[in-house]
Amino acid sequence: MFINGEWVEARSGQTRDIINPYNQAVIAKATEGQVADMQEAIAAARHAFDHGPWPQTPATDRGKIVQTIADFIQRDKAELAELESLDTGKTLEESRGDMDDITAVFRYYAELADKDGAETLDPPIANATSRVVREPVGVCGQITPWNYPLLQASWKLAPALVAGNTLIMKPSEITPLSSVKVFELMEEAGVPRGVVNLVLGSGNTVGAELSAHQDVDLISFTGGIETGKRIMQAASSNMKNIALELGGKNPNIVFADADFETAVDQAMNAVFFHAGQVCSAGTRLIVEESIHDALVKELVERVRKIKLGDGFDETTQMGPLISAEHLNKVRRYVETGRKEGATVAVGGERPDDPELNDGFFYLPTVLTDCTTDMDVVQEEGFGPVITVETFSSEDEAVKLANDSIYGLSGGVFTNDIGKAERCVKKMRMGTVWINEVNFYFPQAPWGGYKQSGIGRELGKVGLEEYTETKHIYQNLKPGPVNWFG
Incomplete structure (x- = not known):
């Protein structure tokens, strides 16, 4: 000291x-x-x-x-x-x-x-x-x-x-x-x-x-x-x-008119960077109904390919969780989601790889069929887990995004600038990104609304x-x- x-x-x-x-x-x-x-x-x-x-x-x-x-x-x-x-x-x-x-x-x-x-x-x-x-x-x-x-x-x-x-x-x-x-x-x-x-x-x-x-x-x-x-x-x-x-339970809203490739890529970066152990992780993916199935399918295919491993291996894309205690917390979190009716589209368990047995690894996970009343949607899991919700209107998307005790950050993906501006004005968060997530720089203030x-x-x-x-x-x-x- x-x-x-x-x-x-x-x-x-x-x-x-x-x-x-x-x-x-x-x-x-x-x-x-x-x-x-x-x-x-x-x-x-x-x-x-x-x-x-x-x-x-x-x-x-x-x-x-x-x-x-x-x-x-x-x-x-x-x-x-x-x-x-x-x-x-x-x-x-x-x-x-x-x-x-x-x-x-x-x-x-x-x-x-x-x-x-x-x-x-x-x-x-x-x-x-x-x-x-x-x-x-x-x-x-x-x-x-x-x-x-x-x-x-x-x-x-x-x-x-x-x-x-x-x-x-x-x-x-x-x-x-x-x-x-x-x-x-x-x-x-x-x-x-x-x-x-x-x-x-x-x-x-x-x-x-x-x-x-x-x-x-x-x-x-x-x-x-x-x-x-x-x-x-x-x-x-x-x-x-x-x-x-x-911390936060940060929503990431994707409208049907958003650039599809960008939305999928950013959804992954929002959560699986540093194994989801990020206060601003976009763990709540809120997707317009008309593109839900296509986006989830593409997301799941890409998530399966994320390479877990030693942080000192230049090919590793995601490392372990911080501790055995935190690993068990994430496991319980996913099990809670299962019991509440969420579907594990990919992940949801420890990796089946002998080389990773000694580390605190958990597979990148996507939970679908989620609703805002689930604990898994409301609570901060702080791990590599995305919950997916759907919406059918702009007002519903904002309502879902704001339905949280937290208000740290959020994202909106759309090519309609007017729509984006209407949403961000109503979103009760300290930082809201448009067509980007988890970007910060020293000149911009950082902090949250609510709890x-x-x-x-x-x-x-x-x-x-x-x-x-x-x-x-x-x-x-x-x-x-x-x-x-």
Whole structure:
């Protein structure tokens, strides 16, 4: 762990085996932090914010350090990609792409560092000035998920640093390797002592302490909805600022007038990329009745050909799920769909391949004959599973898409631009794509409606999450009011 500028082991001496989900091999031993370790990190971050130079460092200089971190990520991206693929099981090609995306996030916020100047207001009286400035929130707790360990970390680290905050990051206990490496790079880049702290350990111990501690001013979490609710409750102890991204059950609407080839290809990319372990995965395929049979037939034929395997094999198209626990969750999810009346058109089981027996693999799966009242349609499965629903009218398509407690993202495929615009205006989601899915870039905000979360990451608003707004008023010609004589 990295606490107050030093690399340390947990005080308890406890460790955790880090497992490669492809073959269950132990690839590392990570120190296992406890409450006392988290308290030490919070104290370091508090002292660094209250008494250190970082919050008062000119924004341009903070931006230069964040730019240097981006340079180092590019320099070491091959190593970082390998760590990410070992940790998560995703393909090496995916991880390499992630490193370029992560670099872009750091560069975007580095460039934005000195662009958020004060806003001058025109006060309603003479001989006065009024301006609005943004200042750092303070000590930020950041809890990141296992599916995109370093990418999700970059969405939090870069804006927090640029804004002048200090922070404690708690990565997922099962995928800490790339996070450890990027903290080495931040140390090398010259981030001052105590500004960035890394605590490893479980969410129930160190994560819970970070969420509830009185000296933490903001908590940012990406993960499951139930954990998000607990964090929200814990954060109320001192009314922390909160930013929560809690996943989704994302609809992908395909109209009959859409380009057929594009729709099929994008439907696959929407779900089977990273084995469906993506918060924005388009797991609800909502297809116009007239093309349902043809689209499902083509989809099933292509899904059968997806190559599963080791992420380090350049021919692999889809890797394993993250853990045995998550594999069992996906299996139960599909079994629930069967019991509810869904038809398994393809997949629905573990692969029959001896070479994959030791990994947490599950076949890419398509469930047809689905209706919106099924649990399998409403619940986030977070695996390589598509449910297929049908509609007969534009209004019905939008109604189905909105029938969810979630509102993270959605897609619309049609060659009728008017129809597309009518749909996206009615779809209650933070991001809606037209003739595309799962595309993002640092300049565009990311977050959800409804129970998909609170707040936004990325874009200018992602930087604003890490700031407080202050109004400064000055009377240039002071004098008594004489209200009381």
